[in-house]
Amino acid sequence: MAEPTGASYERAREALGPAGTVLDVGSGAGAACLPLARYATTVTAVDTDADMLALLAERAAAAGLDLRTVRGRWPDVAAQVGPADVVACHHVVYNVPDLGPFLTALTSRARRRVVVELTAVHPLTSLNPLWLQFHGLQRPDGPTAADLMAILAEAGVRAGHTEWSRPAEADYAGFAELVDVTRRRLCLPADRASEVEAALLDLGSQRERPGDLGSSGRDVVTIWWEGTA
Numbered sequence: 473m474a475e476p477t478g479a480s481y482e483r484a485r486e487a488l489g490p491a492g493t494v495l496d497v498g499s500g501a502g503a504a505c506l507p508l509a510r511y512a513t514t515v516t517a518v519d520t521d522a523d524m525l526a527l528l529a530e531r532a533a534a535a536g537l538d539l540r541t542v543r544g545r546w547p548d549v550a551a552q553v554g555p556a557d558v559v560a561c562h563h564v565v566y567n568v569p570d571l572g573p574f575l576t577a578l579t580s581r582a583r584r585r586v587v588v589e590l591t592a593v594h595p596l597t598s599l600n601p602l603w604l605q606f607h608g609l610q611r612p613d614g615p616t617a618a619d620l621m622a623i624l625a626e627a628g629v630r631a632g633h634t635e636w637s638r639p640a641e642a643d644y645a646g647f648a649e650l651v652d653v654t655r656r657r658l659c660l661p662a663d664r665a666s667e668v669e670a671a672l673l674d675l676g677s678q679r680e681r682p683g684d685l686g687s688s689g690r691d692v693v694t695i696w697w698e699g700t701a
Contacts, residue, residue, distance in 0.1 A: 476507035479634040479694035480589040484508055484558050487585035492557030495581055497546045498564035502528040504589070505560060506535060514538040516553055520545050547577035555581050555701035562589040566615060571623055579629070582699020592617050592635065592691040599657060602671055606658055617693035624697065631697040638690040650682035 476485075484504075488494070488511035496505035499517035501524050508515075515537055519525050525541040532539035542549050546564075559582040568574045578586050593616045600611040617633070624631045644650045647669075655668045677683065 478638070478692075479636050480504065480560070480562065480587055480692075481507050483585065483632075483634075483694055483696045484560055484587045485511055487558050487587075488512065492584065493555075495553060495556035495559045497559065497561040497578060499528055500524045502531055504562040504587075506531055506537070508558075508560075509535045509537045512537065514540065516540045516542065516556060518542045518544065518546055518549060518553065547573050550577040550581065553581060555583055555699075557584045558582065559586045559699065560588075561586070563591070563595075565590055565620060566594050571620070572627070575624065575627070575629075579697070579700050581701055583701045584699060586697055586699055588620070588695045590617050590620065590693055590695075592693050596657070599654070601675065602654070602658055602668075605671060606660060606664075606667075617695070620695065624695070629697050631695050633693055633695045635691070635693050638692055644682045644684065647677070647679040647682045650677065650684065653684075 484494070485508060488508060491511050491513050494505050494508055494512045494515045496502070496515060496517045499505060499519045500521070502517070505512070505515045505517060509532075515532065517525060517528055517539060520543065522543055525543060529539060529541060542552050544552070559578050561578060565571065565574070565588060578588075594614060597611070597613055600613070603609045603611045621631060621633060644653070651665055651669045651672060654672060655662070655665055658668065660668060
């Protein structure tokens with residue numbers, strides 16, 4: 473297995489010296505917490521998706537990682553979770569309707585550090601040209617990672633941040649799958665697929681390497697701050 477990389481991993485790893493406990497909020501299948509396995513004494517994973525938690529449990533067992541899972545929405549289930557040395561939360565905050573209580577709960581559960589990762593801009597803003605083309609709708613350019621930094625500053629939280637880029641990957645098995653997913657995101661019927669295909673090609677999508685337009689490229693921001701637990 474390749475050595476984990478990226479600013480989010482580095483900020484979490486340096487806070488796990490000495491080794492300590494990890495809380496992964498919105499864990500999915502473990503992209504944030506599994507790379508930290510060798511530095512974590514135990515991991516608690518919170519997610520709303522039971523299937524993702526089950527997959528994470530399998531992967532954790534294979535890695536020899538002591539894992540506890542909590543199914544539910546943060547911060548609704550925060551009372552079920554004890555403090556951890558590091559709290560990780562990757563690619564979740566754009567889906568949070570009320571960020572204040574969400575961020576407060578992250579901070580109150582972290583002894584050493586909170587590490588949040590998100591794309592520089594909302595993942596679906598790259599679809600804005602297509603919303604305008606097909607529906608005549610001008611969609612907003614935000615929210616952005618800068619908005620989150622401003623919210624933290626207003627709350628009196630002194631946070632560090634690093635902007636970086638993930639290597640591009642092929643997100644789909646084929647170009648036809650990308651066309652179908654994009655068409656459904658745009659709420660278009662199946663008979664408009666050929667138009668969506670042409671529009672994607674005009675925007676620079678490649679048939680040979682169909683990247684997810686709805687993931688807005690690979691520009692990522694890692695934000696971290698001290699916990700209060």
